[in-house]
Amino acid sequence: MHRPITPEAEAALADELAAVRPDLTQPYAEALPGARAAVLSRLWRALAYEPLPWIARRERGRDGLTLHLADGRRLHGPHPDPYATAAYVTELRLDGRPYDRAARLVTALAVPHGEGFAAELDHSAASSALSRANQRPAGPACPARPSTSAEWEQRVVDGHPYHPNCRSRPGFSVAEQLAYAPEHRPVVRLALAGLPSGADGCLVVGDWPERFRDGGRVLVPVHPWQAGHVLGTPVVPGVPAHPLMSLRTLALQDAGRPGGPHVKTTLSARLTSSVRDISVASVHSSMPLSEFAGTVAARTDGLLHITRTLGAVTAGTPELAAVLREAPDVYADGGAGERVVPVAALPATGLPGARPWLADFARLTLTVGLRLLELGVALEAHGQNLLVVLSASGDPVRLVYRDLADIRISPARLARHAVPLPGPPGLPGRNLTDDPAALRRKLFGSLLAGALAATAGSAPALREALSTAVRDLPRTPDLGALRENPVPTKALTLMRLSPHRPGDLWTELPNPLM
Secondary structure, three states, X not given: OOOOOOOOHHHHHHHHHHHHOHHHHHHHHHHHHHHHHHHHHHHHHHHHHOOOOOEEEEXXXXXXXXXXXXXXXXXXXXXXXXXXXXXXXXXXXXXXXEEOOHHHHHHHHOOOOHHHHXXXXXXXXXXXXXXXXXXXXXXXXXXXXXXXXXXXXXXXXXXXXXXXXXXXXXXXXXXXXXXXXXXXXOOEEEEEEEEEOOOOOOEEEEOOOHHHEEOOEEEEEEOHHHHHHOOOOOOEEEEEEEEOOOOOEEEEOEOOEOOOOEEEEOEEEEEOOEEEOOOHHHHHHHHHHHHHHHHHHHXXXXXXXXXXXXXXXXXXXXXXXXXXXXXXXXHOOHHHOOEEEEHHHHXXXXXXXXXXXXXXXXXXXXXXXXXXXXXXXXXXXXXOOEEEEEOOOOOXXXXXXXXOOOOEEOHHHHHHOXXXXXXXXXXXXXXXXXXXXXXXXXXXXXXXXXXXXXXXXXXXXXXXXXXXXXXXXXXXXXXXXXXXXXXXXXXXXXXXXXOOOOOOOEEEEXXXXX
16 A cells, blocks of 8 residues: 655655656755754654653753653753754754754654654655655746635644654655645546445435436446545546645636535545545534534624534545535635635744744634633644634635544533534534543644744744733633643654554643643
8 A cells, every 4th residue: 555665765756746847856966954853853842742652851951951761861952942843953862963854863762663653754845855855936837826725724834833743745656746746736636436326335414416426327436546545436527626634635627726615535645644534423413513503603793603514425435525615715705805724824824934924823713722622622633733814915714624533522502602503413422521631632732832932933023922811801711721730732753652542642831821
């Protein structure tokens, strides 16, 4: 299924690049040092804050942070900023020996399950350099101001702001990255797999459109990588689409631009942390979950919209399924000059550099997030799922949220506010919890430690924005927990080094408000 990741992915990628895009070989070589530093900085954040069992203690000194390892060795680096997005770590020293590549450092650490993680880090740095190398200055082919949210997503070059595997794409050749990754701005022609209506395992929910039907057959949009590497099902060339940040979700082309609905496809490859399949259960519950979320969002006085699920289909296997959603852009008033921008792309707009703007954005997102949490819904509001509607002058006026698969819902809180749960088939059990800690982890770990932190770009900027924003928020127990406790965040590196521990693992970051 997967192409192996070589021990030295940088060199392997350079060889492939010389064959398919020789014009990028020099830009790629020039981008490597910065890409290495970006991955190493993300790894240092993890080493500084995650509960990794082979780190005995951490010692802060005037010249940085020293990690005392369980085997007696010492790893030294600069003072960490848990919310920094800039690449500020160019080397770390293990017992005095310098390492400027994350993969080689992890190999030298020789920790359990580190070999596979090191290979992914190597691939992450190489793919990051490729992404940086293939950027173009503004011009007719790369407009200074994109007109759709999908075009803004193409501006997110470095991937996940805090995951060391920010650009790890195992199983993708150089040609496939150039053909399918959003930062390379391709048009992807989705394949179509035909299923007879009523076939064993075939499930269609919602309003599956005529464009994806052929007489008595249901047509399932298939990512071309999935068709070539995983499926044995015959497929035919289908519709053009533009890839979004998640790689497997694409905006259907409309009049030559990515303005149509978004289709989430299966992609059985490990990207950053997870294999991107679509379970049969998630297709079954997609419509009730969408309708429920829309009902709850209506209680935010117009500050939040949920992109509706239009339809979903599965062949009875996670490797062949698709979900069709509204485009976020339908919630912008184009006549008034509004536009929708994914939060992960906000740094590309230049807006977060203005202090009042960042505080206004923090106030809006926290108002919406805490209001829904009080009602009983914890959004996973990271920079990929959360989008903001900007006015013609750039002010943040309301939010759009997409992809409901990982939200958490409290039946007890809903009952207190007279919000009914959907009837049969109801909501998936994995989404339901009344545990306040679990609900707060979901929201604060994604919104505060993710979307807001990455938009601010540093602990000082985040502290200033939050200090201004929280003054105007209603005093609730959830706000008290946000202000008075460390900030929860997923322990992404611990999760990658713990293959036998399913589900999310968590750690805590210093609270910028304390």
